[in-house]
């Protein structure tokens with residue numbers, strides 16, 4: 443599969459088979475996430491793999507929207523990855539101070555996408571979750587109070603092979619040459 447095919451195949455999977463994911467596949471996804479770039483190479487992330495069934499169910503429940511009813515699919519996935527933001531190194535902290543840009547969040551997003559693309563290549567489905575009750579999830583996973591959860595990723599085998607055409611802005615809406623015109 444070439445890279446653009448892989449990018450097209452990566453889609454948010456919200457329907458999973460009842461099939462376990464092989465440990466070596468998760469390890470490969472983690473390895474590829476590990477190689478992601480980060481500001482000042484500070485690698486401010488930790489991936490917690492939640493695969494113990496009752497714990498995973500408790501974490502999944504903390505992703506459900508109570509009123510809007512979103513993320514109700516998350517417990518179908520056999521694995522939920524919780525990505526914790528770790529302290530950046532000294533240079534990244536200085537960079538954030540000087541620019542007022544939270545590089546750690548950008549870094550984490552890149553690493554998460556590495557994970558998801560590798561998972562896609564292995565035939566797995568993923569969905570990045572940005573909405574969750576992080577206070578409760580931190581308690582469930584013994585994550586220290588002073589650390590933040592960045593994103594979660596559901597991982598499993600997709601229930602369908604269909605690739606849904608992507609809804610995206612047009613290229614000329616998101617790119618310009620040499621000048622910001624519109």
Ligand SMILES: Cc1cc2nc3c(=O)[nH]c(=O)nc-3n(C[C@H](O)[C@H](O)[C@H](O)COP(=O)(O)O)c2cc1C
Nearest residue numbers: 452453454455456512513569570571572573593608
């Ligand atoms: C930072 C981030 C947070 C997201 N949070 C959620 C979420 O809480 N629940 C969900 O179902 N999808 C979530 N998504 C998935 C997006 O809805 C999805 O990527 C987008 O609609 C494009 O669809 P595609 O991933 O199928 O290409 C999130 C994606 C990102 C990048």
